Amino acid sequence: MRHTGRATVERPAAADGKEIRAVNYELPGAQWFKSSHSGTANECVEVAWLGDTNVGVRDSKHAAGPALVFRRTDWAAFTTWLGKGGATSA
Template sequence: MNVDLARAQWFKSSRSGGAKECVEVAFLDGGHVGVRDSKNPTGPALVFSAAEWDAFTGGTPDGRSDRS
């Protein structure tokens, strides 16, 4: 998937404590969602389809994303 991130508007969660150990998210053209490491904003970013992002965020509160 090739998505242009040049105009992405990155943001951190409102629950972020302001430390640098955060991820940033950007809602992109075509319904895609970008995720990057806030410590390395010029580094690589992951890009998810809307369905992938919905599955991830929908499963997080009930623990489906836990690795234990």
């Protein structure tokens, strides 16, 4: 399922010792989708490809709320880590 909408994004700088700051901007053309791994439960995130360099992530229960924006390379590293069992449920 795809959703369109607007989300205010708080975008911190990379966690590599640089100053962290929030930048708010709108994502009016974002095409949001849920992972095929998401079940029927409401514990999901939605993802949107934002151009060639960024990925938006938001809570599916709060579609009009804030979203996080990551560089595609960072998102790819994160999802690869998850796929290798990098996170477990407690």
